[in-house]
Amino acid sequence: MKPKSFVNIGSLIRFEEQSLPIKLEVPIESFNLGGEKVEVNSPVNFNGIARRISKGIQVEGKFSAEVFLNCARCLEKFKLKVEGEVSEFFALADYQAQLPEDIDYYLIQAENIDLGPMLKEQLVLAIPFKALCSESCLGLCPRCGKNLNKEVCSCQESKLKVKSSTSKKK
Numbered sequence: 001m002k003p004k005s006f007v008n009i010g011s012l013i014r015f016e017e018q019s020l021p022i023k024l025e026v027p028i029e030s031f032n033l034g035g036e037k038v039e040v041n042s043p044v045n046f047n048g049i050a051r052r053i054s055k056g057i058q059v060e061g062k063f064s065a066e067v068f069l070n071c072a073r074c075l076e077k078f079k080l081k082v083e084g085e086v087s088e089f090f091a092l093a094d095y096q097a098q099l100p101e102d103i104d105y106y107l108i109q110a111e112n113i114d115l116g117p118m119l120k121e122q123l124v125l126a127i128p129f130k131a132l133c134s135e136s137c138l139g140l141c142p143r144c145g146k147n148l149n150k151e152v153c154s155c156q157e158s159k160l161k162v163k164s165s166t167s168k169k170k
């Protein structure tokens with residue numbers, strides 16, 4: 001059985017059609033990114049189009065996925081929706097030798113393009129560096145290490161007391 005990430009583009013290769021709409025859900029396994037584990041919660045959704053161009057196929061579209069990341073501030077796991085746009089070239093193997101060295105491309109396999117590696121790469125690029133669970137995440141107490149989104153530690157309480165006493169003076 002063909003993997004779910006394969007799309008048959010035989011009709012485009014033979015110029016029977018010029019374009020082919022693609023709507024696909026590709027399961028992607030969890031992976032490591034900069035030492036952090038990224039859990040991919042849902043299949044990556046792809047909605048786009050494949051077009052026959054000289055020497056191959058151009059694939060354009062949008063993708064989205066849900067991942068679990070660890071917050072850079074409080075270290076808790078949180079869910080993030082990641083989206084992005086894709087425009088990638090899939091080369092016909094016959095033309096591979098003629099392609100300039102400095103272009104990035106994927107190879108067409110027989111009459112199929114495999115969107116799996118492409119979507120994984122795009123997903124990795126779309127994940128923000130040092131993502132936060134929320135813009136207002138309070139992070140960990142630098143003194144005792146407690147998660148300040150969940151509880152107020154005693155170090156924090158003493159800080160608050162200082163604040164309220166100074167505001168009384170006004």
Ligand SMILES: [Zn+2]
Pocket residue numbers: 071072073074075076132133134137138139
């Ligand atoms: Zn956080």
Ligand SMILES: [Zn+2]
Pocket residue numbers: 141142143144145146153154155156
């Ligand atoms: Zn503390």
